[in-house]
Every structure is written in C-alpha cells, then in structure tokens.
Amino acid sequence: MRLEDKVAVITGAAQGIGRAVALGMGREGAKVVVADLQAEKAQSVANELRGRGTGALAVEVDVANEASVKRMAKSAFDRFGRVDILVNVAGIYYPKASVVDLTEEDWDRTIDINVGSNFLCCREFVPAMRAQKSGRILSLASGIGHYGMRQFSHYAASKAAVMGFVKALAREVGPDGITVNAICPGSANTAMPRRHRSEEEVMARLRSTPLPHVLEPEDIAGPILFLASDAAAYITGQSYNINSGSYMF
Amino acid sequence: MNQIALITGGGGGIGGAVARRMAAAGIAVVIADFDGAAAAKIKDEIVESGGKADALAVDVTVPRELKAVVAEVARQFGRIDILANIAGGSAYAKRLEELTWAEWKEVMDANLKGTFLMCREVAPIMQRQKSGRIINTASNYGVTGSALRTPYAAAKAGIITFTKSLALELAPDGVLANTVAPGPTDTPRVMEKESAEARRRRWWPNIPLGRTAVPEDLAEMYYFLTTPESAAMTGQTFHVNGGVVMP
Numbered sequence: 001m002r003l004e005d006k007v008a009v010i011t012g013a014a015q016g017i018g019r020a021v022a023l024g025m026g027r028e029g030a031k032v033v034v035a036d037l038q039a040e041k042a043q044s045v046a047n048e049l050r051g052r053g054t055g056a057l058a059v060e061v062d063v064a065n066e067a068s069v070k071r072m073a074k075s076a077f078d079r080f081g082r083v084d085i086l087v088n089v090a091g092i093y094y095p096k097a098s099v100v101d102l103t104e105e106d107w108d109r110t111i112d113i114n115v116g117s118n119f120l121c122c123r124e125f126v127p128a129m130r131a132q133k134s135g136r137i138l139s140l141a142s143g144i145g146h147y148g149m150r151q152f153s154h155y156a157a158s159k160a161a162v163m164g165f166v167k168a169l170a171r172e173v174g175p176d177g178i179t180v181n182a183i184c185p186g187s188a189n190t191a192m193p194r195r196h197r198s199e200e201e202v203m204a205r206l207r208s209t210p211l212p213h214v215l216e217p218e219d220i221a222g223p224i225l226f227l228a229s230d231a232a233a234y235i236t237g238q239s240y241n242i243n244s245g246s247y248m249f
Numbered sequence: 250m251n252q253i254a255l256i257t258g259g260g261g262g263i264g265g266a267v268a269r270r271m272a273a274a275g276i277a278v279v280i281a282d283f284d285g286a287a288a289a290k291i292k293d294e295i296v297e298s299g300g301k302a303d304a305l306a307v308d309v310t311v312p313r314e315l316k317a318v319v320a321e322v323a324r325q326f327g328r329i330d331i332l333a334n335i336a337g338g339s340a341y342a343k344r345l346e347e348l349t350w351a352e353w354k355e356v357m358d359a360n361l362k363g364t365f366l367m368c369r370e371v372a373p374i375m376q377r378q379k380s381g382r383i384i385n386t387a388s389n390y391g392v393t394g395s396a397l398r399t400p401y402a403a404a405k406a407g408i409i410t411f412t413k414s415l416a417l418e419l420a421p422d423g424v425l426a427n428t429v430a431p432g433p434t435d436t437p438r439v440m441e442k443e444s445a446e447a448r449r450r451r452w453w454p455n456i457p458l459g460r461t462a463v464p465e466d467l468a469e470m471y472y473f474l475t476t477p478e479s480a481a482m483t484g485q486t487f488h489v490n491g492g493v494v495m496p
Contacts, residue, residue, distance in 0.1 A: 170492050170495065174457025174458045174459060175457070175459050210417050210484070211481070212420070212421065219480060219481035220481075222476075222480075223473075223478060226479075231472075233458075234491050235489050236492040237457060238487070238488050238495065240482075242481050243481065245417065248413040248416065249486075249496075
C-alpha cells in the first residue's frame with residue numbers, strides 16, 4: 001500500500017471524482033477526511049470506507065466559506081492529529097451563460113468555489129505540512145482552463161486560476177518538501193456535465209475522444225494516487241491532463 | 250505472463266533506472282543501448298536480483314540495426330507491450346554559428362529520428378495487439394529552449410509534438426503514447442562533465458524542491474505510464490523536474 005498511515009483530506013468527496021479519490025486513498029492505506037457540502041452523501045462515503053476497514057471522517061464544509069473551512073481543518077486535526085495530503089476537488093460547473101449574460105453573482109460564486117477554495121483550504125493545511133517537512137497538495141483544474149469554452153468563461157477562468165495558484169504555491173512550499181500539482185480532467189462520466197447536457201449529449205461527448213475509453217472517475221483518481229505517493233516526490237508545479245487524448249498540451 | 254518492455258538507452262542513467270523499476274514490477278525488460286557493455290551490466294544486475302532481462306547493442310539512428318532488434322524481440326517474446334525511447338542526449342554545448350551541419354544532424358538523429366524510427370517499427374506490433382504503451386523522452390529544454398543547445402532543444406520539442414501526433418494515430422487501436430520530460434538529472438553521463446558540487450551551485454537554488462533529480466525519480470513516472478492507472482492518458486507531456494519548469 002502506497003499511502004499507509006497517511007491522512008488525506010479530500011473536498012468534494014461525496015460523489016464523482018472526489019468519491020473515487022477517497023475510496024482509492026482508503027484502499028492504499030490512508031485515513032480519509034471526506035469533506036463535502038452534501039453532509040449526508042459525505043457520511044455515506046465515510047461509512048463505505050469504514051466498512052472496508054479504513055479510518056474515515058465525514059465533515060460538512062462550504063469550501064468558499066472561511067469559517068467553514070477552518071472548522072473542517074480543526075475536525076481533521078482533532079480526529080487524526082495530522083494531515084499529509086490535501087486534494088481540492090470541490091467545484092462547480094454552472095450556470096451555462098455567455099459573458100454578456102453572466103451575472104456578477106454567478107461569476108463570483110464560480111471563482112470563489114473553484115479557486116478561492118484552494119486558497120482557503122491550502123492556507124489551513126500548509127503550516128502543519130511545513131512543520132512536518134512533507135505534504136502533497138493536489139488540485140482539480142480542467143482542460144477547459146487551457147482551451148476555454150464558450151458560455152463557461154467563469155469556469156475556464158477559475159480553472160486557469162487554479163493552475164496559476166498551484167504553480168505559485170509550489171514555489172512557495174517546495175523548500176519544505178511539499179509538492180503541489182494540478183490535474184486537468186477532460187469530460188468525465190459523472191453527475192457534473194449532466195447538469196446542463198442531456199444524457200445523449202453527455203455520452204456522445206464522452207465517446208468522441210481519440211482513445212476509445214470513456215473517462216471514469218477512477219481514471220482521474222489513479223494519477224492522483226500516484227501523485228500523492230512517495231513515487232512522485234520530484235514532481236511539483238505541474239498540470240497533468242487526463243482526458244483520453246481529447247486535448248494535448 | 251510477464252509484460253515485455255523494450256527500453257532504448259537502457260544502459261544509461263535514466264534508462265537503467267527505468268529498466269530496474271520495470272523489472273522490479275515483474276516486467277521482462279529488453280535493454281537496448283548503443284553501448285552494449287553498459288546494457289549487459291544493467292541486465293546482469295536485474296537478473297541477479299531475480300528479474301527478467303535481456304541486453305542488446307543497437308544504434309537507434311541506423312534503421313537496419315533497429316529493425317533487426319525489434320524483429321528479434323518480437324520473435325523471442327511474441328509481443329511488445331511497452332516501448333520506452335530513452336536513447337538520446339545533448340552531445341554539444343556550442344553557439345549556433347560554431348555548429349557544423351554534421352553535428353546538428355547527429356543530435357537531431359540521436360534524439361528525434363531515433364524516436365521516430367523505433368516507434369515506426371514497434372507501433373504496428375502494438376496495433377495488432379490492440380494494446381501498448383509508448384513512452385518517449387523529451388526535456389524541459391524542449392519547452393524552454395537552452396542557449397548552446399539549439400539542436401537538442403529543437404529535437405526535444407519535436408519529440409513532444411511527434412508524440413501527440415502519434416498518440417492520435419494510435420488511439421483507435423488502444424495504444425497510448427506519452428512523453429516524459431526530465432529536468433536536470435544526476436546521471437553518470439552529466440556527472441562526468443560537471444562535479445556534484447558545481448551542479449549543486451548551479452541548479453539547487455533555482456529548483457523549488459531544492460535538488461536535482463536522481464534517475465529513480467524519473468523511473469517512477471515511466472513505470473506509472475505502463476500501469477492501468479494511466480489508461481486514460483495519451484499524447485501528454487509529463488514534466489518531472491522538481492518544479493524548475495512549470496509549463
């Protein structure tokens with residue numbers, strides 16, 4: 001097991017990619033803090049982990065709320081005493097709106113939840129990682145942060161901002177043995193794209209990649225487990241694409 | 250059944266570490282290197298520690314030689330699951346106006362053409378198998394450029410985009426092609442030219458993780474790209490460089 005005795009905090013862990021990461025980390029021996037706005041679903045993932053013999057704690061968190069993030073961090077430290085891995089998965093991919101129709105409120109909401117969350121969460125866990133001279137931070141960005149997408153300017157900007165944040169933080173904390181990387185998934189078979197596309201549209205998109213491989217949450221979790229492990233000790237500041245070949249940067 | 254990996258430059262620092270890492274995971278490795286003795290040395294090491302390995306001398310810029318090597322591996326094992334093109338390097342540190350045409354060609358051939366020729370030879374085998382992983386080797390210089398290394402930087406940039414095109418061509422058959430881009434790495438070849446102390450002074454202050462790489466750092470990424478966990482990654486460039494370049 002690659003993550004034996006590590007403690008991992010995963011935001012957005014109640015479903016989709018976050019859930020796959022939580023289950024994968026548990027399988028690799030980590031204790032897992034399942035953090036999500038959806039408390040009941042988070043509890044159910046934590047129960048699933050405990051059922052497999054993994055130490056797990058469900059925490060309700062609004063990642064764009066400073067006080068809520070501080071409470072989440074306190075719960076994690078109170079329960080497990082340390083945190084080795086932070087995976088920032090929580091994010092939103094709506095509403096769909098062209099720039100001229102996008103409200104300031106929706107703009108702020110997307111930026112706060114998708115990238116402000118990275119700032120708030122990292123700020124809580126970096127001091128402890130610095131003190132222990134080790135840590136792994138992984139943030140979900142998106143290929144859309146590279147190539148843009150019409151009617152999703154807010155999302156594209158927020159995900160590009162995640163990559164910029166990751167690079168800057170990697171430079172700040174590298175000397176303390178902490179690595180920081182971004183993962184850029186392509187469209188994956190989760191609930192997220194189904195918010196604004198029909199089932200047919202979602203599946204057509206998933207099947208249109210060069211590689212005949214529908215991108216599942218586990219495909220995203222695998223590289224995250226690798227980057228969280230000792231094998232990736234020399235990788236920092238990078239944004240790796242996982243997208244069945246749909247985009248190459 | 251063991252997976253079969255063909256590793257060019259397998260007798261060198263990074264190539265040797267990749268061969269050892271893959272062999273430790275139960276992959277049978279064929280170590281191909283210009284320096285046949287270096288390849289044999291890594292092979293012996295792997296076999297002594299219980300792994301499966303073979304060694305071959307090959308110049309990847311000579312089509313006749315590499316055709317023979319690939320044919321031999323395919324004959325012996327019946328398949329090739331992994332091709333890691335690691336042979337290459339930057340032989341010269343020269344200003345553009347001092348470079349001869351022959352020197353330019355030598356560096357382009359050893360890096361870019363060798364990669365093309367090996368892929369051309371192995372890809373059809375993987376396409377028939379409907380599976381395979383090709384891992385090519387670039388450099389952070391392929392993205393940033395490097396003074397005194399114009400042909401090397403050009404060749405490595407070429408490898409990155411060659412690999413993207415190859416990935417698109419091979420994707421329908423389930424064959425993946427990716428590039429690993431090492432940063433400054435302490436291999437025996439570079440350590441011959443520059444002392445550990447000089448490298449420390451030159452590099453360490455500029456690397457966020459505060460050290461140059463050891464070949465094993467790279468080997469983990471090559472190995473990862475052979476596993477089921479990387480099944481959805483193709484056409485990508487994976488920089489393993491301590492943060493010295495963040496494209």
